[in-house]
Structure formats: C-alpha cells, structure tokens
Amino acid sequence: MQPQDVVPRPVPGSSADRVVDVEQAEAALVEHYPRLVRIAYLVLSPDLGRGRRVLTAHALVQRALPRGGGPAPVIPAQSTARDGDAGYAYVRLQVVRAALAAGLPLKRRVRAGRAQLPALLPALLPQVWGLRLFPRSGGAEELALDQSLTALSGPARAAYVLRGLEKLSDGEVRKALTEAGAEDASAALGEADAVPARYGLLESPEFDPCSLQARPTDLMRRRRHTRAALAAAAALAVCGALFALPGGGWGPDGAAAPPYAQNPAAEAALDPGRLVRVSPVAWKTATRADFSVWPARGELTGDSALLRRALAVWARPGETVRVSATPGTPAGGPSGPPQLLYAGDVGTARVVILHDGLRIARYAEPKDGTDGAALDLARADGALGPEAGAVVLDRADGNVRYLTAPWVTKAAERDLSKPGAGLMDLTLTDGITSPLASPATRAGACTTWNVLQLSTASGPYLLSDLGELVPARITAGRPSAPKDATGAEALRTWAPFACSLGEVRGQGVRAVNAWAYARQPLPDGSGVGGWACTRAETWRGDGTRVLAQFRTPGGLFGAVAAQAGDVPACGPREPHVLAGVLWKSESGSWYLLAAGDKGTESVRATGGVRGESDDNLLAVRAKQGARAGVEGTLEDGRSISGLR
Secondary structure (H helix, E strand, O other), rough: OOOOOOOOOOOOOOOOHEEEHHHHHHHHHHHHHHHHHHHHHHHHHHHHOOOHHHHHHHHHHHHHOOOOOOOOEEOHHHOHHHHHHHHHHHHHHHHHHHHHOOOOOOEEEEEEOOOOHHOHHHHHHHOOOOOEEOOOOOOOOHHHHHHHHHHHHHHHHHHHHHHHHHOOOHHHHHHHHHOOOOOOOHHHHHHOOOOOOOOOHHHHHOOOEEEEEEEOOOOOHHHHHHHHHHHHHHHHHHHHHHHHOOOOOOOOOOOOOOOOOOOHHHEEEEHHHHOOOOOOOHHHHHHOOHHOOOEEEEEOOOHHHHOOOOOOOOOOOOOOOEEEEOOOOOOOOOOOOOOEEEEEEEEEEEEEEOOOOEEEEEEEOOOOOOOOEEEEEEEEEOOOOOHOOOEEEEEEEOOEEEOOOOOOOOOEEEEEOOOOOEEEEEEOOOOEEEEEOOOOOOOOOOOOEOOOEEOOOOOEEEEEEOOOOOOOEEEOOOOOEEEEEEHHHHHHHHHHHHHHHHHHOOOOOEEEEEEEEEEEEEEOOOOOEEEEEEEEEEEEOOOOOOEEEEOOOOOOEEEEEEEEEEOOOOOOOOOEEEEEEEEEEOOOOEEEEEEEEEEEEEEEEEEOOOOOOOOEEEEEEEOOOOOOOOEEEOOOOOOEEEEO
16 A cells, blocks of 8 residues: 555556646635535545544645646546546545555554545544534435444445445456555455445435534533633743733734724624614615615513623523524634624524624524523525525524515415415514424425525515524526526426425525426337426535436426536526436336436447437436436537536
8 A cells, every 4th residue: 555645657659648737736625625625524434433434534635736746647537527627536545545545554663654644644634623524314224334334344445435426347456456555356246246236325414424414522521621721721822922022022913902902893793782773664775675774673682691791602602592593604603793684582592693794693592591692603605685585593493483684565475396286474573573384304204395485575585494493495497597486387397396394494595486498208109208407506505416317207296306406507608408317117127217408419328228309308228227328419510418
C-alpha cells in the first residue's frame, strides 16, 4: 500500500499518459465534495464510530489533492469519471486509497501514513467542540444495509460503493481497487456480491456525512474539564498580559479592543428596547414584499423580559437549549438589533420570532418555567413575495401553524396528491392560521401530502412544510418560466409526485418545481407513461436536488427513475433533462424506456443495452437487471447525459 502523499506513476502505453494538474483536481474536489465525503464515509471502517467516521471522511477528502504544484498522472483505473472529469477520477481514487489505508492496522516500527493519522490523532481532524455530529437516522432498510456493510472488509465495502454509487462496471471496479492498493480485487468483488444490490439506499441521508445531526457531549465531564480549563486560562491571561503590554507597543491583536471590552453593536443587539418594530401599514406602500415590512404581532411584544431572554439565547445558547439550523445557516447572534416579527403564547410555549435580514430565528420556552428552551435558525435572505409569505409558528401533534405575511387575505389547506379534492379553508387570526396537518413529521408510507395555499391581491400560491422554519414554495412548469402550482394543470402535474417532497425534508429548500417534460407510449401498447422532473433549490445555492420520475398509466404515484445533486439539469441554467428506467410489461418482457424533453433530437442507450432513436423517446428490449445508461443530442448539437 503506497502512502497517501505519493502520486502514482503512469503506466506506459496506457491512458496514464494523460495528466491532471492541481487546479483541475481542486476544482473537482470542491464541486463534488459531498459525494466524495459520502464515498469515504461508506468505505471507512465502522469500528471508528459514526462521529469519528464523519470527521475522518472529511479529513481524507480534504487531504486528497496532489502535493506540490505539478501535474498528477491519471492512471487506467481513473479513466471512468463523472462526465469525463479526469480531475474527479483522480481525487476519487485518492479518497478510496486513503479510506482503505486508514483501516489498516498499524505495525510496530512502521511509520503511520497520512491517511491513517486522522483516525489516530483527533487533533488533526476538523474539530467540533461540545457536540457529537452524526448523519440523520434512516429507516429499517438503511440500518440493515449498514449492518451488512459492517461485516465486509474494507476493499469489499469499496467495491460495493463504487459499483452502486459510482455505477462502475465490475472490470472498472477491479482496476480501481487494484490501483487503490487492494491485494485481491476479485476477492473483494466476490465478497461484495454477498450483500443485496440495494444501491439506491447509498444515496440516503443515513450515509450523508454532510447533512448532520448534533447532540451534546458528556455534559458532566465537560463541566469538570471547563472548571480546570478556566483556572488555567486565568493564570495564562495574567502571564500573557505582562508580555503583551510593553510600553506603548502593540499587543497581539493590534489596535483591537481587549476581548472583555464592551462593544456597542453587540450590546444593542441584546437590548429589547432597540428591537426594530415596523409599522402595521408599512407593507402597503413598500416597494418590496419581504420580511422587512412585516409588523410585530402577538400579545407579548411588550414583554421586555421575554424578549431579553430570546435575544440572549440567540447570542449565547446554553447547554440546555435545543438548537437547530438549516444547512448553510450561519450560527451566532445578530450583528445589530434584529426585527421583531412575533411574540406571544402558542400552545404550551411562549414564542418569539426575529429577523436579522439574513436569518429567521424562532425562540420558544415552556410557559411553566421549566427547562426546555429551543432555538431554530433558518436562512431567508432574498425572500420575496411568496417566499416571504409565511413562517412556521408551532408544530404539535402532527399539525403545524403558520404566521403569515400581512398581505395574505386568505389561507386554505389542500392535498397536493389529490388535485380534485378541493380546498379546506383555514381561519386567520392576526395573521396566524388554524392548525393543518403537516407532512414533515409524518412517519410511514406516504399517501397524502398537505400543503398551505395562501391568497393575496396578486393571486394564490402554495407552500409546503419541509421540517424547517420557512416553508418551501411549490411551482410547476418549464424551468425557464415556472409558475405557482395552483392551476388545474399544475396540480395534475404534481399529484403523482407529491410524496417525493419527502426526499428533501430538512435540506434548507427554498422552492421545488415540477416539470412534466415528456409523455411516452409504452411498447406493449398498454397506454402512455408520463415523465416529470422535480428540482429543489436551496437558500444557500448549492445542495440542489433533481429527481427524474416516471408514472405508468393508471399508477397512483410516480417512481424515481434517476436522481442527481448539484447539477444544472432541469433548471433555469439548463432547461433540459434526459433519464431512463427499466420497465417490465404485463407480459413479463423488460424494456429500457428513456425520454428527454422536446429539445432533445436523439437518444442512445449505452452499457448493457444498445439502441437509439431519432427523437426524444427511446424504447428497446432489455434483460432484467441490465446495467444501462442513456445519452442524447440536443437540437443545438450539444450532448446531454442522462441523470443517474
């Protein structure tokens, strides 16, 4: 096994003669960072524990770049890359090699390689103080797969991941494992065959070390260590002051005030008397319909003690405070006095909602004065119109209540999966809706998906609770010109695919659009299937999720045929999409069905199935379990690859 920092030599006469420079490798690492970390997490030994595996996976990927500024060779095992990206192939191989090396036992008198150091020395890892981080828990299927992977050796886990997550053929996996240092790649493939091929579960949040949950560490032990650290810090501070204050000289922080100095802006942010309170009629004359023109509502807007506690917890949440934040939301208190949106009694809690221009903060404390305060943060920068139409006020007993914008005139509930079911009106009291069923906290099989419909002078729009403070806007239509999904056609488009919104819960989603891009006659003459793609955009920009879904005639719900993250497909920058699926007819025959949007001029099947068409639809005979891909050509001559 060669160390992580040694760049492999090219094999003469092969594709290794191609090179990739550091800049190209770095660009691939940044673009595909979440996927590379997922690969490292899955290949690493489960003996590390979930928290250590998360940090080690991030450390290995961050150390995967070639050392020095010269080019790095691309070896044959790296010839298969995402969209032909040799930089990604190089980094992926380095990550697999490092993850395998990290699981090797250290021998006496042998120096540890760079890949093994993160697992041995926590100080070298990305550090998180006071919290234990681990991926979101999955269901029974994910747990069973994790237990099966635990029983495999490191090379066998790598084989399963490269085969299932990266869609490599067995020959390509064998080459990749050999170049990564596996002693017997064929044996690793055979061992991986013992685990059922449930590759779709590898995309589950259970195995996503970039979407994490947080829990406190051992609080009692931390408290004892903190006392000792404070005593040592006090002694150090006294000694440091003697050295850092020469006559007229500069301290280590230059002209900055001492850490204990009072800061006017920080003090103003904690003063409830300095909170921004907007006039109840300001929104009527404002040029922008956003959170900045929401008035302060609720019966406790004058409770200075409550507001002071809310501001203090936002700035310095204590150990007993349950803190949550959507992905990409900065932590820490506001930089100045925030805007007060609401303060009042909601159920068994007192709730305060604040806005600092970038984030929405919700503070809640029990009415009875017991412990159990909660602080929720969510990004809302740039929210306009429907995106600033509502904020979650409370969730209880499977229901959710919203605080709506002052320009909302009517609220109703509808089932997105049943377009003909009609609306159920909700009462609005000082902008607060009556409770409606929330799909965000529901467990088990999805059969309905309730959404909130709000009406304004500009028309109605739909919002869906995805488990965060700010509900996601629901739209439909071509990505270049989506519209709010309130019309009959838009509702019919969403109905079969409403439950797929569960795939993006808790991901910081801003809006989700559904586009019915193709209809395909089935080759056995049993009817016409429908193709649609859904794209979830996030507040932070990255982390987008695209699902291509197929619905057979008479089917109640659609099925996910392909999915991808952080790709431009099915979006405003690239309003095109192509996907394929293996389909079994009623007679038992298998077909590869593929469809692109109307801008697709031709479609070709690759891999284990061969065939092509001169339009945007393709249907060719296939074998059960065939591994196939699709690609096509757009009307402007550009190539398009199918989602995988």
